[in-house]
Amino acid sequence: MPQTAKNPWWHKSILSILVALACVNSFSSVFFFRLTTVTNWGIINTIYKYMYPPLIVLGIVFACGFPFYWRAREKAGTIDTEKVQAVLVAIVRYWLALEISGYGFGKLFGLQFGESFFRSDSIVGGLSGYNLTWNYFGHSYVFSSIIAVIQIAGSIMLLFRRTTLPGVLILLPVMINIVLIDLFYGIPVPATLNAIYFTVGLAYLFFLHWDIIQPLFTKILLRPIMVAQPLKQLVRVLVIGCSLGFSVYVSGYVITKQPIAGKWRVTKTLRNNVEASGNDWQSDNSAWQNIYIEHYKRITCSPNPYFADVKRSQMGEYAVNPGDSSITVRMFDPARNLLIHVNHVNNNTMIWKYQNGIDTVELYLERSLVASHE
Secondary structure, rough: OOOOOOOOOOHHHHHHHHHHHHHHHHHHHHHHHHHHHOOHHHHHHHHHHHHHHHHHHHHHHHHHHHHHHHHHHHHHHHOOOHHHHHHHHHHHHHHHHHHHHHHHHHHHHHOOOOOOOHHHHOOOOHHOOHHHHHHHHOOOOOHHHHHHHHHHHHHHHOOOHHHHHHHHHHHHHHHHHHHHHHHHOOOOOHHHHHHHHHHHHHHHHHOHHHHHHHHHHHHOOOOOOOOOHHHHHHHHHHHHHHHHHHHHHHHHHHHOOOOOOOOEEEEEEOOOOOOOOHHHHHOOOOOOOEEEEOOOOEEEOOOOOOOOOOOOOEEEEEEOOOOOEEEEEEEEOOOEEEEEEEEEOOOOOOOOOOOOOOOEEEEEEEEEOOOOOO
């Protein structure tokens, strides 16, 4: 006689929804995305166009109706609930393994985070969150490959019932991080939804093993330490308080908002009272055209008037000298200190005067951008 072990109604519903989602998502991913890259796009797209809507309808019908069917058969004692659940959970496990491993292999073979000549030749300030993400992760093939290996190894573990929990523990933190990146960096909706689907599926498998995980927290990880209660509370306060106190001190007293912070454009340069040529920047890295003053006391002087040329720019630190109208700038390379006297005409213009070797330099600056902190 079939087993009649029962599980809650909500569990039947969640599992049915995940199975329906697994089938629809796998069809969309394998049939539409992968096959269209290796065969005739028109034929595949036509088949997909007519098959995908009915599949969605079938998925909704299954997700809504199967829990009722399952429950009715369970009450009648004519269904093996444990076997049904095992089959449905296996579908979820294999779906997650298929999809997540696909992203992993995509990273290894350059299908994801691959080189983009357009992005490489773009100004970083004009890149979208999506392109910034791709540039960041694509910058290091080794780093993206490590993520890929984790995704592939975790996916393989999902294929076996005994290693499902270790696979989930490996993949779940990775997928949560990916979801947060997708949400806050404006990754396209389909990719974001996929990441959310996979994370929900992994979370389900995680809580499916709650009877194994719960003792780990209650009996091992949370085992009490034999220390006097007042001392224990003091240590707890100090652990977090030190980090909080340091951050408050640095943000409030070390890194303070500077009125001069922002992007400044050099409108005129005088060297020894002679106006410099407008083309000097092409060969002279000290012929600054744009000066970027940060709140955190970093300053970057760029000779290129069109964009911040990292290779040619000179970077350093600055300190506002209290009591007079000057700042001290220390350039990192070449290492030197420049005592720059600043005359504030108003909030949007100022004049710098300093000695650069044997030359007396006078810069006339106009504010182009106000720092976002202001």
